[in-house]
Amino acid sequence: MSHDDNPYDLLADEHGEDHRWAFGTGFTDPLAGVDTAVPAGVDAAGLAAYCLMLADDALIYSHRLQQWVTRLPELEEETAVANIALDLLGQARLLLARAAAADPSLGADEDRLAFFRDEPQFRNVRLVERADADFAELVARLFVFATWRLALFERLRASADPVLAAIAGRAVSELAYHRDYAAQWVVRLGDGTDVSRDRMRQGLAAVWPLTEELFTRHPVEEALGRVAADPAAVRAEADLVLDTVLSTAGLERPSAGPLGRVSGRTGRDGVHTEDLGYVLAELQSVARAHPDATW
């Protein structure tokens, strides 16, 4: 391969010989060239707040999935989980960039939003915060998350914000692959040995209290009308998928009630479990120790 055909040399050339990829350098705006004007009649601040919710779900969950890489049971699972984490990171980048472009008063770009907000400013659902206890819990969480997010994003393809609709249009087919991957494992583990069935049951029981929050409409979503997808309205579709897969696997729906709220507030309001702090510490530490570093 000649020097000119090597993409790493090309990237290095662009920044001069002494620069290499690093936080804050060399990442182009994923919405470069996209018309990011907020349509008339759409509340820009509300749109940005909504995009942050959807971005943070993907950003935090992507990080938790990345932590699995090198620890998974088979090479095929390594590539699958790494690819799923990469898809979600891509969705997070687009949505963070959408939030930043929609509301300049945030005074931030994609990187500032990811690396310099504190815990109460994150708007992700609590489902994505905790590290999985084992592979069955990873499967359970991914199954619930992808089923829910796919149902939401199917509807977001018709969002009154064309940028959000375009991001959703791309993400839907990715999420369909994520859901199918998880669903196949739910069936294999649930319909497998006594040990795998027990593990799958425990995994589902661990994540089930966090599902109620997914289908609860938030005031930000209510105020946005046709820009947002109503999470309460996707419940029937998501339930149908969840029940079909669980019954194929010979598993029961867990009976555990929802995790409590704090004064009526949840992840969408910036009230999180203690697990989020550990994710952010790892995700943000390099960027905060070396703000605007290049090397």
Added chain:
Amino acid sequence: MVTATAREVAGATPDPELPPLTIADLGILRSVEHEGDTVVATITPTYSGCPALREIGVDLRRRLAAAGFARVEVRTRLAPPWTSDWITAEGRRKLAETGIAAPHAAPDGSGERGPVPLTLLASRPAVACPMCGSARTVRTAEFGATACKALYRCDECREPFEYVKEI
């Protein structure tokens, strides 16, 4: 005449992850147009997290500059989303030559609005082995070395191979 040249130069840009194929073969390059004295190349990402997009942009600018186009702008277009149906006949021929199975038709038209069906219980069309042509193949992993590929094995000639996923 000049536009055709800019399009030819841009279209010859190789894909960083599938170097035998160009971004025109893959359907990533959507248009090349002149706006005043600027050449505007528009590309559509294959996947949300595609890490090759930036390299493609850098390479596009470099190639067009080398061909004498002083002002070049690379724009992203997100809608409609990329589909594997955009891979050209030439692209599919090059994939087969490289030992990679070309994708079946995408299941879900990009403009559709309905729920995506669960494929858990559905049987999928067989993927023919790009080495020996046998349809006796099995999928070994839904996700391969890159986001756009799955892994298969041929039970006839015993060779493993990659398949570009339909999306």
